[in-house]
Amino acid sequence: FLMIFMSSVGIYHFEHQAQPEQFRSVFHSLWWAVVTLTSVGYGDVYPVTTGGRVFTGLLLPIGLGVITVPSGLIAYGLTQAHRNDSDHRHGHARAPQPQTAELSLRSGLPPGSDAEPPVWAPVACAFDPVRTPRF
The missing domain is CATH 1.10.287.70 (Helix Hairpins)
Structure with missing residues (x-):
């Protein structure tokens, strides 16, 4: 203000x-x-x-x-x-977005997995404030 x-x-x-x-x-x-x-x-x-x-x-x-x-x-x-x-x-589970599923596959995680991707994986959540890395 x-x-x-x-x-x-x-x-x-x-x-x-x-x-x-x-x-x-x-x-x-x-x-x-x-x-x-x-x-x-x-x-x-x-x-x-x-x-x-x-x-x-x-x-x-x-x-x-x-x-x-x-x-x-x-x-x-x-x-x-x-x-x-x-x-x-x-009780609805949403299907992963195509981009998220693709990046999950490249990171070695199954699509829809709740596990965090490895640090070296492409950032699939760059605009997700919950998962965006804090520096």
Whole structure:
């Protein structure tokens, strides 16, 4: 939330003189910051000054790394946890995904095995937050 607030202060500094109706205050600039940093990008409010455009260009990659990507990873983790909980609650065992089965076979594990693959095996769970190795 601090990043969103600081972004709204920055864009207000650059754009208030050029667009006083769009960037009336730091509070009004929060809309631009939230829409921009979450990568929604409605296009209703955008910078027109060189300083505002440079500020936005520098801010976007940071916003993607700090807000958008972690939000997607959290959503993925919650979805997987819900699916696993639902499967266990209803007694359904899901068939392994083709990619997982292929990588399990290459690692020497039978498809659907709950055992951890050896360290040298291709990473079959790079996007699985439960099994992603911690360094």
